Amino acid sequence: MKHIYLIVFTLVLPLSLFAEDGSRLWLRFSQSGQEKAQVISKYKSPSIDIARQELAAHWQGQPVEFQLDKKLSYLKDGYRIKSDKNKIILSASQDAGLLYGAYHLLRLQQTGADCFNLDMEESPKYDIRILNHWDNLDRTVERGYAGYSLWKWDELPNTLSPRYEAYARANASVGINATVLNNVNASPQILTDEHLTKVKALADIFRPYGIKVYLSVNFSSPKVIGGVKDSDPLNPDVRKWWQDKVKEVYTLIPDFGGFLVKANSEGQPGPQDYGRTHADGANMLADVLKPYNGIVMWRAFVYNPTEEDRAKQAYTEFVPLDGQFRDNVIIQIKNGPVDFQPREPFNPLFGALKHTAEMVEFQITQEYLGFSNHLVYLASLFKETLDSDTYSDGKGSTIARLTDGTLRPAKLTAISAVANIGEDTNWCGHHFAQANWYAFGRLAWNHELPSETIADEWIKMTFSNNDGFVKPVKEIMLSSREATVDYMMPLGLHHIFAENHHYGPEPWLSEAGRPDWTAVYYHKADSAGLGFDRTAAGSNAVSQYFPPLDKVYGTIESCPENLLLWFHHIPWDYKMKDSKTLWDALCYKYDSGVQQVREYQKVWDRMEQYTDEQRFREVQSKLKIQARDAIWWKDACLLYFQTFSNRPVPYDIERPVHELEDLKKIKLDMKHHN
Missing domain, CATH: 3.30.379.10 (Chitobiase/beta-hexosaminidase domain 2-like)
Incomplete structure (x- = not known):
């Protein structure tokens, strides 16, 4: 992959010196002399x-x-x-x-x-508005699609890239005030003396922009780099090691924010390795951070091999621990119960922890949304979660109001998202992916802002104030997430991606390291129908939602159709609200997604007169990829599911252009993306 380094710029260079390459993001201030x-x-x-x-x-x-x-x-x-x-x-x-x-x-x-x-x-709705970088010390970025990491660990602390300050400036401009520098699958090496001096160099650059630095930590660090015999949180030697390490960190970085922890999930070490609970592990770290006003963000993304429905695991593990966490621990909860899918119901853990601080974790990087190839504006996804009513504290208990201190006063409130930023000249790999970084910052500051308002701001700041450009491009952005759901996984389908890289479709995936890494685990297609039965007769995941949602989701007639296959196994000939059968509805949804992306191409081609040549061509090129991918998704899913439904594709929609057996042979080499 080619990497182009940004030339250093100051605040007062004349506009003419900049190429229209996206490097200035939305900070394209007028400088007319x-x-x-x-x-x-x-x-x-x-x-x-x-x-x-x-x-x-x-x-x-x-x-x-x-x-x-x-x-x-x-x-x-x-x-x-x-x-x-x-x-x-x-x-x-x-x-x-x-x-x-x-x-x-x-x-x-x-x-x-x-x-x-x-x-x-x-006044900001959240105290801590934080980006999570899944950046590794070798500068690869897990689920990163914009080149290598911004952080040049080999050069730090002596050589400081101008992009560090440019990054801080962009974040400050939208009110983001915190950053986790490294991957949640953390290397213990980040806590060595050598790396902490490098972290200090970044913290010193970020501080004037109001940004605090946090680190992801590996729970086994005392044993791996500290020479302690184990990492049991109740072992006094382990506590002493963390105490000394935290003192060292704050001596270097007095305003250090705290730790983000992924523990006992996907093979990561944690307190359960020693028969201890998540509360034992989080509290041990919270206690040593407390004198410095540091916090622990403990992730609720926990799933290990189990017979239980994977969507139930976070709730099952954390609800019994409610009230046991220190007041400087915040449980960081992914927006949905599985894993950043194009559409999920909200995570039932929101509101279920009555005596524990909760924060949302979104994903800005498009792991499941076409990487940096697809134009998908995510403000609508973020808003869908934040505006969801959990009914935990009565009607109106939205996730936003539960996590921002409105309904449950909290010592600190926070909101996070996994960054999509890399070394690419335009920072995010796709010019329109910048809008998702921007949108997260704006919503973290004020979650009441409409998606449309944020899109309007970003277009005018990044491209043009001309209404002939703003209106049609805004329509693309506002419809793009739904279009993507339609051509990938409509009606509540989820996680039918190709294994490991999560880019293309592989609904036939049936063999993997464990069942919940396959696609068939989630869609359950058979001759009778399609979908995961999470009703009381199935996995009973609906029971984790507060009334009346347990009944709303658990009843086919009242379940929102955009989540139908998430909660129900539906017969192929089931009549939808518009009287189409499930099979026909599925076909029309996939086709609609394809047609919308084709329409985006036409609209964008008409925008050439309003924008610079370089960005116009680069977005045009990405839309070609997206259109091809949409057809790939549609054909793969419909041809595969047709082997179970045994029904024809409705004759008034576009015919498949691929053969199923040919699609099954596609194996992408995506190593450079991880």
Whole structure:
């Protein structure tokens, strides 16, 4: 894979020096040679200096005056912007708030909003708004599709890539204030003295942008790199090792955030190796971090070989431990109960932990959504989860309100997502994948923002303010996730991907290291019908949802049709709400997905007049791949499922263009993606 290194840029280079290659993300501020904006500030700090520099270089409106006001502490790291006669007063109680406010002003200017009659307060919905990088120390990125890792461990701490600061700036511009540098499948080596000095170098660059560094840790670190005989959390020697290590970390990085832990899942070590619980393991780490105000984000993604339905495992393991975790532990829960599928119901663990802090984990990187080849705008997926009503605390108990401190006051609130960022010139592999990084930041700040508003902002900031471009491209973005579900796994189908790489379809996959790594485990196709029975008569996963959802999901007639095959094994001739049989509905969904992507190609081709040649051609090329892949998905799934349904593909939709046996022979070599 070819890698192109970004040339260093400063805040005030003229626009003409930049190629239209996507490297500037949404930070494409106007620089028309105007006089520098007047910024009045009697305060100085690294963060305030950046805020002042950004406005001085790019702001074209009234003079801006900074004010630090402790009475605004209720805004946390938010800010107030108010027009006052011939100037704008930007106030905050924290330095970072002034920086976020400066970026808000520039966003208003970029998107063509009114910048003269301002009166607003902004306060983030979550305290910790964090990216999880699944980056390895050898610079490969697990589920990364944008080249090698940004972090050049071999060069650190002495050589600092200009992209480190550019990364921090992009995050600060959307309010992301935390980052986990390394893979949840963590190498113990990240905690060695050698690597901690490298982590410190990154933390020093990120700090002025309001970003705290966190690390994923391997639970076996005391034994592997510390010479302790085991890593039992109740072993005093193990506790002492962690205590000393944490002291070392905070001596180097006084504002270090804490640890992210994946334990006893997919072969990773954990407290259960010693007959201890997740609470024992999390609390041991929480206790040693507590004096430094550090936190533990303990992942609920636990699944090991079991006869039980995999979708039930997180709930089964964690609900009995509710109330046993320290107050600086947050349980990090994937949005769905299986694994970042194009569509899943929300994870039933949300709301079920009545006495334990919970946070959402999303995936920005498109592991199951066509990698960096498919245009899939994920704000609608994020919103679908955040707006889901769990009924845990009565009607209106949405996941957003459960996790942001509204319904259950928490010491700290947090939201996370697995990053899609790599060394590629355009950062994310696909120009439109940048919108998902942007959307996560905006929703982490304010989960009430509509997907449409975020798309509108991003298009105007990244491409063009021209309505002839904005409107049709926004329609592509807003429909793209549903189109992808349609051509991959409609009506509640899930995890019928090819083994290991998760790129293409392999619904016939029946042999793997364990049953829940196969496709047939999930779709259960047979001559009678299709789908996973999770009702009381099946795995009874519906029982993990609060009433009335257990009955809503558990009854075919009331189950949302977009989740039907997730919860039910449905006969092929079952009549859907529109009177189509299940088989016909499946065929029409797959075809609809294909046709939508073809329409995206036509719309994008008409956009050539509004955009630069390089990005136009690169997006056009990706859409060709997506269109081919959509047909591949449609043909593979319909031809395979047809061997069970024994029904014809409806004659008014496009015929398959492949033979099933030919599709079964496709084996992709995707090693370079992992």
